[in-house]
Amino acid sequence: MMECGARGSSRMLCSGPAIRRCGRCGAVAYCSISHQVAHWSYHKEECGRLEKQMMNAHLLHHFPFPFSMEATLQVVEKKVTRCSFLMQRNLHLLGMWKHECNCGASVSSADYLRVNDEWGLQSLLCPCQEVPKPMSVCLNNWRSYYDWRSIPLNSPVAVLLHWPLTIYHSIQLAASINLLPEISNKLLVHYLGPDKELCQLSVFKELHALFPDLKLHIELIGPAVPQFRNGERMTLTGYAKCLEIDCYCKSRAENGGRYPFDKSSGVSLGFHKGFYHDLFKDVLKESFPHVIIAPNAGIAAYSSWLPTIELIKDMNVPTIITDYCEEAAYLAASCITTVTSRPLSIPVQLNPFRQPLVMEDTALYLPCYSNCFIFGI
Known part of the structure; x- marks a missing residue:
């Protein structure tokens, strides 16, 4: 249900649901004329x-x-829900898909303890094996990724793969304007503010295919990291598996889980619970990042980002940030330029690898998608 635009900014209590939309922008709704009038000055x-x-x-x-x-x-118009979308594909509350609707929103420690390693899809519909052909050009949208991976466009895997593909796109963006230093065979990423992807870690196995010639290490840092994962190290081998019992991906797992990756490549994760500006000295002892990535950051909404932005300014490390909608990205960009006293290195733009399933129950009528807009410091 949409919240009244004046909620929290007026001493008056809301009189009912917010169904009266602003006649000009149509993005904000109010519970009453009085609240709309009271909120106009803002x-x-x-x-x-x-x-x-x-x-x-x-x-x-x-x-x-x-x-x-x-x-x-159809989700925006309330004809379809995220739940019904997943139910239609027999994926509702299944493994990695569990946290893609409100039913799986409450995360238990058991969900964090295990790494769900199955797509719940037939092999034809998911990237469960190594890539048969090298990437000839940089991927620039979902169609190019699906073509490269030989996955039909009716497959819903993009709903989860927006996490690793946004990492891929972030690194390509930073490299395209020469923000990244020269990288030989190891790429270090500091990934700030992870949330539900902590229960979808197997999707990051696709980074094997996206960066076949690199050792990629990602430090996941944020308050949502569970305490028992704090300080943990994890190596991701192989790919998330399909449903088929006799698929090649299953036979590999039965033979000791060995995958024929080059010894010079690999994907590993580290976990740190807390805010980056509080932990950076300890984290930097282990790895100084080539790039920082902050997905769905909400920088303007949380004051805890201010000391982190100050730190990033002093570190002078290329930083790629995403947010759910253009307004959130605009407000974040304003906050960043105020703190750093310089313009963005990468202007706010639409992320071609945003999640293709719209968010529900948003604060504005603006459509919101996970990792929707992307920009850089």
Whole structure:
């Protein structure tokens, strides 16, 4: 249910559901005329900007998948839910898919303890094996990824693979404007503020395919890291597995889990519970990053980001950030430029590898997607 735009900024109690939308931008709704009038002194500063964002909202829904209408506009219009989308594909509350709807929102320690390693899909529909052909050009959208991996576009794997593909795209963005230092065979990433991907760690196995010639080490740092994972190290081998018992991916696992990856490549994870600005001295003793990535950061919404932005400014490390909608990215960019006193190195832009399943119950009528907009310091 949409929240009243004046909630928290007015001493008056809301009188009911927020169904009265701003006649100009259409992005904000109110419970009553009185709340709308009371909120205008604040909203008038953002109304024109939100109007432009709403006019371009249709671009966010553009995906190459046959299920795109179902996963985007029909969810926005309440004709479909994230739950029903997953149920239709027999993936609801299954393994890595469990946390893609409100039913799986409450995470238990048991979910963190095990690494769910199955797609719950037939081998034809998921990347359960090594890549038969090398990447000839950089991937720049979901269609190019699906073509390269020989996965049909009706497969829903992009709903989970937006995590590793956003890492891939972030590194490509940083490299495209010469922000990354020269890398020989090892790439170190500091990944700030992980949340539900902590229960979907197997999707990061796809980084084997995306960076076949690199040793990729990712330090996951944030308050959502469970205490028992604090300080843990994990090596990801192979790929997440399909449903088929006789698939090649299962026979590899039965033979000791050995995958024919080059010794110069590999993907490993480290975990740190807490805020980056509190932990950075200890983390930097182990690895100084080539790049920092902060997914769905919400920088303008959380004051805890301010000392982290100050730190990043002093470290002078390329930092790629994503957020759920253009307004959140705009507010984050304003906050960052105020703190750093310099413009963004990568302007706010649409992430071609955003999750192709729209978020539910958002604060604005602006459509929101996980890892939707991307920008850099």
